[in-house]
Amino acid sequence: MNVSEAVASRRSIRAFLDKPVEARVLREVLEKAQRAASGGNLQPWHGVILSGEPLERLKAHIAAVLPEGRSAWEQDYVIYPEALADPYEARRVAVGEAMYGAMGIAREDKRGRLAQFVANFRAFDAPVLMLVHMPRYMGPPQWSDIGMWLQTVMLLLREQGLDSCAQEAWSVYHSRIREVVGLPDDHLFFCGLAIGYRDPDAAVNLFDVARAPLEEAIRFEGF
Numbered sequence: 001m002n003v004s005e006a007v008a009s010r011r012s013i014r015a016f017l018d019k020p021v022e023a024r025v026l027r028e029v030l031e032k033a034q035r036a037a038s039g040g041n042l043q044p045w046h047g048v049i050l051s052g053e054p055l056e057r058l059k060a061h062i063a064a065v066l067p068e069g070r071s072a073w074e075q076d077y078v079i080y081p082e083a084l085a086d087p088y089e090a091r092r093v094a095v096g097e098a099m100y101g102a103m104g105i106a107r108e109d110k111r112g113r114l115a116q117f118v119a120n121f122r123a124f125d126a127p128v129l130m131l132v133h134m135p136r137y138m139g140p141p142q143w144s145d146i147g148m149w150l151q152t153v154m155l156l157l158r159e160q161g162l163d164s165c166a167q168e169a170w171s172v173y174h175s176r177i178r179e180v181v182g183l184p185d186d187h188l189f190f191c192g193l194a195i196g197y198r199d200p201d202a203a204v205n206l207f208d209v210a211r212a213p214l215e216e217a218i219r220f221e222g223f
Contacts, residue, residue, distance in 0.1 A: 006158040011209060013163040013194070014099075014119065015202030016126040021051070021162065021195060026128065029156040036152040038145035044138050045149045047193075048131045048181055055129055058180045062121045062173055073172040076188055087212070095209055102207035116204075120169040126194035131170070131177065133187040146190060157195060167192040 001009075026049060038044065050058060065072040084092065097107075105112040123129040134146060154164050170177065170192035177189060198205050 001159050003155065006155040010154055010158050010163075011205070012165040013126075013196075013198045014124045014165055014204045015199040016124055016163070016194070016196035017199050018125075019127065019197045021128050021197075025160050025162070026195070029153060029160060029162075032156050033149060033152045036145075036149040038148070039141050042138075042142060042145065043149075044134045044142040045146050046133050046187065048133075048183070049128060050131065050181070051128045054181075055123070055127075058129070058177065059122055061180045062176055065173070065176060066118060066121065072176070074175045075172055076174050077171065079168050079171065087216070091210075091212070098207045098209070099204060102203045104203070117169075120167055121173070123167070123192060123194040124165060126165070126196035128195040130193040130195060131181060131183070132190045132193060133183050134190060135184075136186050136188045138188075143190075150191075150193065153193070161197070162195060163198040164196075165194040167194060 030047075034043070036043075036045075080092065100107070100113060100116070103112075103116065105116065119125075132146065132150065134142065150166060154166070157164050168191045171189060174189040177183070183189060
């Protein structure tokens with residue numbers, strides 16, 4: 001698989017097969033991902049990879065507080081700006097509606113939509129979950145470095161026939177995660193990355209995810 005094929009086939013996978021992922025493969029992917037770009041070569045990314053019993057323990061711990069709703073949330077950062085304007089808000093809404101539509105979950109089906117949201121905290125039943133964190137004092141340029149590293153990891157996973165879903169949703173339970181998984185006190189928890197093999201028949205993995213035309217994002221001058 002070349003880079004273009006990896007980019008074209010990568011998508012956020014929300015239904016995984018019950019198939020284990022070899023630690024050897026993950027180590028190979030992450031060793032290669034250490035070559036990701038970072039300003040000043042800081043390499044600010046850190047991760048904890050869970051599978052098996054440790055992953056089940058974390059999921060059970062979060063499941064116990066899910067009935068408390070938003071009162072159990074404790075956000076370290078805002079995932080989306082509060083005044084998110086178009087076209088960004090329109091894109092966010094559109095991809096959500098496309099996902100629910102593919103799954104046959106109507107807008108008025110609050111229970112069905114809640115069930116899909118809760119699936120985030122099972123890592124969509126992926127066999128592996130990577131928890132990403134970084135020193136708290138790092139600034140916006142280092143957040144950009146984390147993004148470049150994560151994209152590198154996700155594309156290398158595709159090269160190995162694996163799939164993933166980056167999950168900022170886990171961040172609302174960062175304190176709860178720390179109760180189960182050892183993270184440095186001076187580190188900020190950023191996101192989870194669900195890793196596994198996609199279920200090729202699951203509707204949630206098949207709907208079209210629209211992308212804006214290049215002209216909306218890029219302007220050429222001097223060509």
